[in-house]
Amino acid sequence: MCPLNVRVRGIIFCAVLLLVSIIAFPENAGAVGIKIFVDGKQISTDVEPYIDSNNRTMVPLRFVSESLGAKVDWTHGEKEILITKDAVQIKLFLGKAVMERNGKEIKIDTAPVLKNSRAMVPLRFVSERLGCNVNWDDVQKAVYISSKVCKASSEEKDADKENSGSDGGTSEIKRGYVTGSIVNIRSGPGTNYSIVGQVRQGAPLVVYDEKDGWYRVSTTTGIKGWIAGWLVSLSGDSSRGSGGGGDRDDIPTGNTDNTTAAIVIVGSANIRSGPSTSYPVTATCCKGEEVLILGEQDGWFRVRKESIEGFISKGIVAVKQSPKKVYPTPLNGRIIVIDPGHGSVKSGGLVDPGAVGPSGLKEKDVVLIIAQRAGEILSSKGATVIYTRTDDTYMGLSQRAELANNYGADVFVSIHCNASLSTEVQGTSTYYYVSLSMTQDKIDARRKLAALVQEELVKELGRKNLGLKEGNFLVLRNTTMPSILVETAFISNPTEERLLADPSFCRRAGEAIARGIIRYFETES
Ligand SMILES: [Zn+2]
Known part of the structure; x- marks a missing residue:
């Protein structure tokens, strides 16, 4: 990349630099061991980055071309460096603290130099002018560069459309x-x-x-x-629908074969070096992107993205469990979104506990147990399960539906407890939504899913069968795949509240919901 005369000039230049550095550099200048990460990947450079006398991190020019994906050219007798990426053109001048971006001159506070016959350029100036986000972690002595620009919402909608064709109509x-x-x-x-x-x-x-x-x-x-x-x-290749009860029982119900990931549900999300917004940003993720969950701390997930471990706020992600291996069941490859209703932690305090029973039992706590049991079973049988929440963290209603649509989920199940002003009212019901514009196939699929889950719930829990109901709930209306909303029992009825307060009753409800969903896929035409 650098012609010979640059090398020769470099030697002279370096000799000068060396002299200057001996005289003028502060003690910490030239500190080694700076780590550089681009989009989560640690980058090793052939020439060690260093901090110059102006306290700027300098990197070899090759880093710009290889790690930031820009094109690098030398012009004017190798005194000018031309860096091009997409619509951005940057001109740097060796030894001059000035740069040009798309023809416009910008003063910078340190100059590109030749060091050991290699051009070294100021990392932050170049990266930021190329449209990257640059963050410095002083504790880690690390530079985190995010080269990604999350898609604008209009483009995003197009992408969603392409991803969400899961209904009967799109054959x-x-x-x-x-x-x-x-x-x-x-x-x-x-x-x-x-x-x-x-x-x-x-x-x-x-x-x-x-x-x-x-x-x-x-x-x-x-x-x-x-x-x-x-x-x-x-999916049509295997004999779906022939799966009897026998082979189902052979499949272990443990969840050890799953990976758990966080899916970003907002336009762009930061990963930080610690569990609060006061920590530096180490990487950026766009909506729909996934990071591996390693643990939890102070309401944040500890996650891994490429070679970076960091923290992401629970409020901006959904949790996905996917099986590592292939299961010979109708659930293999299926994506099921499980939505425990309500949830009460949002910055600022209590948001939505759902209905509250006469003795104080909260719907949000009950439905979480039911949802987790249902998800556990479904994922142990090969489905990828996405939870809209796995703890008290609240997710907006339209976000819940959007998550399922964006992910091309096969079914969406919202889990609730019913409530009535009359403490007498009790029983189990399941809602689905139909509209005039829906094809008959779509309506049939929704009704079938609702019917199978309702049947299993009534059989398992033995509560009064209030039947299937059509309901215009946002999460049902906005989801494009077959979706249902389950009202397991009345938390406002003292008898049913007592039952719902029993975790084993909740787990049985979760098992019944899972069985209904499995039957739905087994008999899918
Ligand atoms: Zn509810």
Whole structure:
């Protein structure tokens, strides 16, 4: 990249620099051991970054081209560096504390230099002018660069549309899962196309198109491209619907085979080096992006993104459990969103405990137990389960529905307890939503899901069967896939409140809901 005369000049330049540094550099200048992360990945540079006399982190120019994906050219007898990325063009001048961005001059407080015949440039100035976010963690002596710009909302809507075709009406879109252990996704239908991402065995796919034995797919992590058809099993391939009770019982119910991830539900979300907003940002995630959950601390999830471990606020993520292996059941590759109603922690205090029973039992606590048991069973049988909450953290109603739509969920189940002004009223009911614009297939699917879950609940809990009801709830109205809202029992009725206060009753309710959902997939036509 650097012609010979630059090297020669560099030696002279360096000699001068060395002299200057001996005389003028403060003691901490040139400190080594600076870590640089780009989008969560730690970057090692062939020339050690250092902090110059102006307290600026300097990196080799090659970092800019290789890690920030910019094009680098030398002009004017190797005195000027031209950096181009997308619509941005930056000009740097060796030895001058000034730069140009798209022709506009900007003063900077330190100059690019040659060091050991390598051009060193100020990291922050260059990265920020290229549109990246740069954060410095003084404790870790680390620079965190986020090169990502989260999609604008209008683009986002288009992407959502493509991801959410899961209803009966869209017959061209198929579903499947990856059968190879790690499989490339490419920009076109053949191995001669570039790799745009990778998926692991068992990862669910939405399949839009087929060409030359390759499928055009999107993944739940937002990767879009082509995958070799022979490494994918389409959902219709296996004999779904023939799964009897026998093989179901062979499957372990433990959850040790799951990975737990946090899905970002807001436009962009920060990962920080500690569990509060006072810690520096170490990475940025866009809506729909997933990070691995490692633990919890002070209302934050401890997560891993690439090589960075950090913290993300619970209020801006949903929790996803996915099985690591492929299960020979109708639930394999299915995405089920489980929505425990209400939830009371939002910055500022109590938001929505739901209904409260005569003795003070809160709906939000009851439905969480039910939801977790249902999710546990479904994920142990091969489904990917996404929870709108796993603790008291509240999620907005439209966010809950949007999460399911964005994720291309197969079903959405909202879990509640009923309440009435009359303490006499009791029983179990299940709601679904239909509209005039819905196709008959869609209506049938919703009604069928509701009927199966209601049947299992009444059978298991033995409460009065109040039947199926149509309800215009936001979470049902806004979800594009079959969705239901379960009213397990009346928390306002003293007898049923006592039952709901018993965790084993709640777990049985969760098991019944799971059985209804399993039957729905087993008998899916
Ligand atoms: Zn409720």
